[in-house]
Amino acid sequence: MLSMYLPNLYTWFPEDTPEYIGTAGVFFAGGLVLLSLFCLYKRQFALTDEILLTLALFYALFVPFVLPHMHERYYYPADILSVAYGFYFPEKFYVPVLTVLSSTYVVCHNLFQTDFLSVQFLSLVMLFVVVAVARHLYLQIKAEGPGRLYVQV
Numbered sequence: 001m002l003s004m005y006l007p008n009l010y011t012w013f014p015e016d017t018p019e020y021i022g023t024a025g026v027f028f029a030g031g032l033v034l035l036s037l038f039c040l041y042k043r044q045f046a047l048t049d050e051i052l053l054t055l056a057l058f059y060a061l062f063v064p065f066v067l068p069h070m071h072e073r074y075y076y077p078a079d080i081l082s083v084a085y086g087f088y089f090p091e092k093f094y095v096p097v098l099t100v101l102s103s104t105y106v107v108c109h110n111l112f113q114t115d116f117l118s119v120q121f122l123s124l125v126m127l128f129v130v131v132a133v134a135r136h137l138y139l140q141i142k143a144e145g146p147g148r149l150y151v152q153v
Contacts (some may be wrong), residue, residue, distance in 0.1 A: 002068040005109060006075065007102055007122035010068045025068035032066050033059075045144045053088055054137045057081040061099070061130045072106040079103050085133075092136065098129050 002010035002022050010025060045051065060078035064070045079100050086096035102122045108114050 006070040011123045022068045029066040
């Protein structure tokens with residue numbers, strides 16, 4: 001199974017998908033992560049607390065979203081970081097609400113065999129959250145302006 005009932009990119013593939021698609025998905029995910037890291041490297045910016053929290057949340061959401069063979073537990077760090085993100089950026093309250101509700105539904109599905117939402121619908125919800133956090137990260141880096149990458153201690 002490419003998706004172990006985690007709402008990610010691979011929920012759209014049928015259950016009898018060949019194994020080589022999963023292997024290709026791992027390389028695809030690795031390439032996307034390396035590409036995103038390269039883009040961050042090329043864009044010099046100050047590493048503020050806001051940007052650091054947004055980066056952590058972005059990668060906690062992005063990596064399980066693009067990797068195959070992920071279980072629901074791989075969104076636990078994203079759940080915790082999204083709540084911190086929601087307190088840090090109250091105008092983005094929908095990010096922790098959607099992230100935690102999606103994860104909670106998936107856990108309840110596995111524990112209690114509930115099935116009133118489609119995992120494909122939840123994957124679209126999580127895609128929206130990943131894009132919203134990525135957009136917010138981009139706007140933060142853009143507003144920070146060119147500078148040197150540094151960490152304030």
